[in-house]
Amino acid sequence: MTFCITVQPSGRQFDSAPGEAMLIAGIRQGIGLPYGCKDGACGSCKCKLLSGSVVHGPHQAKALSPEEEAAGYVLTCCGVAQSDVVIESRQVTEAGAFPIKKMPVRVASMERASHDVIVLTLQLPSADAFQYHAGQYVEFLLRDGDRRSYSMANAPHTQASTPTVELHVRHMPGGKFTDHVFGPMKDKDILRIEGPYGSFYLREDSDKPMVLLASGTGFAPIKALIEHMRHTGITRPATLYWGGRRPTDLYQSAWIEGQLAAMPNLRYVPVISDALAEDAWTGRTGFVHSAVLQDIPELSGHEVYACGAPIVVESARREYAAAGLPEEAFFADSFTSAKDKL
Incomplete structure (x- = not known):
């Protein structure tokens, strides 16, 4: 049985499948809810539950405290609707969401920017293979099913001349992905990414400093x-x-x-x-x-x-x-x- 999720004040609606987190359902249907980590750790997707019932999966108290939950706040990244639900979210986009794609990328270059940061440039399959808003991120799909997220450091218009994305990778000693980047990874290696993700991008309808x-x-x-x-x-x-x-x-x-x-x-x-x-x-x-x-x-x-x-x-x-x-x-x-x- 699916449930209807209504987002106020926009009035946009989408359906969530049984056991599906509201955020994932929204992304799947092109609804631009705010989010960051997608793992119940950052709190970027926190919003007010206006009506309905939601059960949370694992999450951290810094993202949603017991007091906030008692006050009617939910995390859409790990909140699963148990009925039709109405939530209040301030960043629902009417248009402009780009399709999420999986694709292979080739390591074009690795430049050591500091003792613990590498500027990693990835070659895309083609200039029109990947669309995103400046500020969004991609996820690396690791062989064991884990994922690691990194923001694009180059604006979309740069794809016109060179279909690459630039990422800034800080070494986290013991990290499954960063140990590989700072160790055996080399030019021309093939990786897999998925994206774009994230609701962090410039709001261009404002003139505020x-x-x-x-x-x-x-x-x-x-x-x-x-x-x-x-x-x-x-x-x-x-x-x-x-x-x-x-x-x-x-x-x-x-x-x-x-x-x-x-x-x-x-x-x-x-x-x-x-x-x-x-x-x-x-x-x-x-x-x-x-x-x-x-x-x-x-x-x-x-x-x-x-x-x-x-x-x-x-x-x-x-x-x-x-x-x-x-x-x-x-x-x-x-x-x-x-x-x-x-």
Whole structure:
């Protein structure tokens, strides 16, 4: 027996099969619900249950606390409808969702950007093989059935000249996928990906100034947004805050500096939390999300696009709301690792 899922305030509807998570049902039918990890770890898909009954699969309390569940909130990524359901979701797209595809890709290049980051470029089967929004991600399909998610760091328009996607892979020692990338993987190896996934992309119907917040390799989808903004001529004021422990963690600062001359609307604020004396760092220090509030203590007139470690994204979400940022103006992609999803 299928159940009808209604999404308010858009009024869009779709059906969920028995035992099927609402998010997966929505993706299957082209309904653009917000989400990030799809594994009950990040909370990006959390929304209000207006009516009906939902049972949750495994998830973490940081994504949905018992108090939030008691207050009527659900995670669509692991919430299974037990009846017809009405939910309230602020990011349902009417159009523009691209089809999710599985495809083989070939390793075109591997460039060591820092001691623990590789810029991985993958050759696509053809220029029209893969469509996505700047900011979305793909999943690698591993041989044992596991998956690993990485955001595209290049904007879609770059496919016209070279059908490749650029990914920024940080080494997680002991990681099933990253140990392979930093070890035996070589040029021309064949991998399999599926995508595009994610609801993190630029909302172009706004003229509000933007805060682009990145920690670590959370810079990857932000880079794609910046490329897209430059290509399409978007001139909304935007300030990129990129945080790392040490200056070497900001592995493409030179690329950003190169964009500033061509994009007078873009500012760049690098922030370092644990610089050593040998780094001779003279720039901003502390937590990157706090640097935003030091510069913009009142955020009600802004939009924020935040990517990176879950603790950074969640701290920003909480503290920016207290600084006046409307919930619907905070867009995030929390970079949960396999360890985060345990």
